[in-house]
Amino acid sequence: MAKEFSVSPYEVKGVVDYDRLIKQFGVEKITADMTKRIEKHAKSLHPMLRRKIFFAHRDMGWILDEFEKGNKFFLYTGRAPSGPMHIGHALPMLFTKWIQESFDVELWLQIPDEEKFLFKQDLSFEDAQEFLEDNLLDIIALGFDTKKTHILIDTKNSGIMYPEACKVAKKLTYSMVRSSFGFNEQTNVGSLFYTSMQAVPAFLPSVLSGKEIPCLIPHAIDQDPHFRLTRDILPKLGHYKPASIQCSFLPPLTGSDGKMSSSNEGTAIYLTDSPETVKNKINKYAFSGGRDTLEEHRKHGGNPDIDVSFQYLRYIFEPDDKKLAQIEKNYRAGKLLSGELKAIAIDKINSFLKEHKKNREKVKKDISKYIYK
Numbered sequence: 017m018a019k020e021f022s023v024s025p026y027e028v029k030g031v032v033d034y035d036r037l038i039k040q041f042g043v044e045k046i047t048a049d050m051t052k053r054i055e056k057h058a059k060s061l062h063p064m065l066r067r068k069i070f071f072a073h074r075d076m077g078w079i080l081d082e083f084e085k086g087n088k089f090f091l092y093t094g095r096a097p098s099g100p101m102h103i104g105h106a107l108p109m110l111f112t113k114w115i116q117e118s119f120d121v122e123l124w125l126q127i128p129d130e131e132k133f134l135f136k137q138d139l140s141f142e143d144a145q146e147f148l149e150d151n152l153l154d155i156i157a158l159g160f161d162t163k164k165t166h167i168l169i170d171t172k173n174s175g176i177m178y179p180e181a182c183k184v185a186k187k188l189t190y191s192m193v194r195s196s197f198g199f200n201e202q203t204n205v206g207s208l209f210y211t212s213m214q215a216v217p218a219f220l221p222s223v224l225s226g227k228e229i230p231c232l233i234p235h236a237i238d239q240d241p242h243f244r245l246t247r248d249i250l251p252k253l254g255h256y257k258p259a260s261i262q263c264s265f266l267p268p269l270t271g272s273d274g275k276m277s278s279s280n281e282g283t284a285i286y287l288t289d290s291p292e293t294v295k296n297k298i299n300k301y302a303f304s305g306g307r308d309t310l311e312e313h314r315k316h317g318g319n320p321d322i323d324v325s326f327q328y329l330r331y332i333f334e335p336d337d338k339k340l341a342q343i344e345k346n347y348r349a350g351k352l353l354s355g356e357l358k359a360i361a362i363d364k365i366n367s368f369l370k371e372h373k374k375n376r377e378k379v380k381k382d383i384s385k386y387i388y389k
């Protein structure tokens with residue numbers, strides 16, 4: 017029998033079978049043809065596409081059709097502050113940055129600073145605000161183009177967002193959100209309303225410019241229920257349906273079950289972790305695909321598919337395909353030991369984070385330049 021798993025914006029449980037999820041959600045798999053089309057315009061291919069970490073989409077073909085006619089799209093992505101950001105959060109952001117640069121397009125970035133307050137029992141509004149400041153630094157430090165990036169903070173930019181959210185909310189019924197998110201009679205009304213806010217950046221640039229602009233949303237696949245509803249509603253308001261391109265989840269330290277969680281220390285590597293902390297976390301927690309004894313490992317080899325350190329290299333930290341293939345080969349052959357693989361991952365992650373922390377300091381003075389006024 018197939019194993020149980022579930023994916024929603026508010027919970028990811030079990031080992032996700034992505035092929036089954038594609039069918040469940042009704043998204044399309046990214047084909048080799050689609051990848052070629054993207055490469056043709058981008059002039060290169062991001063490792064996350066080559067490695068099928070971005071693996072599904074809605075209407076990506078339409079985005080490229082329009083692009084070929086000279087009708088540029090804008091990008092939209094986001095992050096709800098609920099804790100410090102971890103390396104899993106950086107994944108769709110880094111990809112978004114690549115699309116922004118390769119296609120030379122505008123990016124609208126939503127920070128719904130009310131979302132996690134509404135959905136999480138134990139998060140106060142004030143605590144979410146503290147994470148907001150810190151998360152903004154992490155996002156901006158990833159290097160988005162100042163001139164082409166516009167950050168919308170829900171509670172600060174509500175003046176332009178709320179009227180549009182109301183238009184969405186009027187078309188969105190209780191039964192639609194209930195079945196998408198598993199809400200019940202006890203769910204607070206803020207949660208019922210929330211998707212209306214997340215829908216707004218998908219068409220706000222069209223409202224502001226007075227002409228329809230195609231929207232492409234790069235996101236982790238758990239956000240799809242919000243955008244499925246958004247796609248139902250927007251044509252009723254005279255707007256395009258947003259397109260999306262979707263990635264799988266960076267595994268938590270503990271293995272392939274669920275996803276990395278910012279509120280669970282033992283599952284996540286934060287973007288602000290010290291080199292020592294990264295080393296300890298990987299050595300102590302990172303699930304290993306190695307064998308129980310050295311002898312067995314040398315004889316039968318390790319399994320990189322379930323090895324978290326290897327997966328971190330594959331997802332983000334070793335962009336060079338040749339180097340990654342060599343590591344994989346040596347690990348499978350038992351030549352590379354689990355501890356040695358961990359050491360490679362620690363080294364790569366720490367050099368990424370060292371650069372990131374420097375950038376966080378540098379961009380402190382620039383935050384206000386990014387926020388929409």
Ligand code: TRP
Pocket residue numbers: 025092093094095096097126127128131214233234235236239
């Ligand atoms: N709901 C997302 C989160 O929990 C935040 C978000 C808002 C988002 N708009 C988005 C994510 C658009 C991806 C794309 O972090």
